[in-house]
Amino acid sequence: MDTKVINVQADFPILNQQVNDERLVYLDNAATAQKPLVVTESLDKFYHTDNANVHRGVHTLAERATAAYEAARSKVKNFINANEAAEVIFTKGTTDGLNMLASTYGEQNIHEGDEIVISIMEHHSNLIPWQQLAIRKHATLKYIGLTAEGELDLVDAAAKITNRTKIVSIAHASNVMGTINPIKELANLAHEVGAIIIVDGAQAIPHIAVDVQKLDVDFYAFSGHKMMGPTGIGVLYGKHELLDQMNPYQFGGEMIDFVYQQKSTWTQLPWKFEAGTQNIAGAIGLGTAVDYLTDIGMESVAQHEQQIVDYLLPKLVADDAIEVYGPKNPQKHSGVIAFNLKGIHPHDLATALDMEGVAVRAGHHCAQPLMEYLGVVATARASFYLYNTKEDVDSFLNALTETKEFFNHGTSKAK
């Protein structure tokens, strides 16, 4: 495996601890990623030396805080290859960005009889805002299904996206099945019928290089905390001309040009969408996370995770006691693997793995319609990131073996 990437472990002191007397193996990265020291240090530095509100004062600290906040925006702009920094809106996270779009673009552009197309693998944050918008507007919400291999069915996509479609909103990568969706093809299908494409990038941007211009997406939402940044900060990228046409999401300080007694006008992008005091430290920390990932290189990150999946997935697929959901071909898989140990509830499985120091997630992963589609109530999920090693994978496999023995014969050292 790529040693350059593996050598980052010292940057993550949180990983260097014992859980239930075992070495911690953190495999819940799809929920949130750990933060390297440089990110937490940049938060400290901001609060210890530069803390002030942005865009308000002319004093030195306010200027420093504003410069750092806007520098973070430029870093994000370069990271996703947006055309201009004004297309990068800071949000609370993916959920916030998608809700903003439903409440602004959706509210303005969806009318009775229009269609919104999503997929059956969407996280609730890319489902409920559209479902509720469709209810409010008497529009129709359609779902693209999956192929037998657990990939998005492009034949179904072409059938569902029609000249009634106004919005297509799709995850770049599934938070359950590890499927990576062909966003460029979907963007073409959407644009051919005059619809826009919105991408939920929460599970893609931490792991693969994303170029919003090459993908030709209209909006791309993501969260800082899954890419090693702080919680409570995220980004909504949007094409300038679309953002320009949209009404503000919230009203208040920072987003106005002039306020009169009976009317107001709005300031320019991106600040039109950043009402009130923002998560300034969070944005700066996200900028540092972007620097960190850029230094390592997203190609190296993707390659490292691919090596983990190449090593692990075939072993899980070959095990008769384990059911794997999503593509079985490692080449078509991100570092998110949903699985069940047959006959064992995933919560019991996750608890048993925790006894061995292995942190995985169990539940419906905020994707209940997908669970229903797959015919399961819940699954366990192991999700990897650049600091995970082959040793982590082996510990996970050993813990799975111990767990199987415990449930079959009650003989594991599971405590």
Ligand code: PMP
């Ligand atoms: N979409 C996907 C695919 C996700 O995995 C998540 C987080 N689990 C979200 C959206 C929501 O992200 P957040 O909670 O950071 O807003």
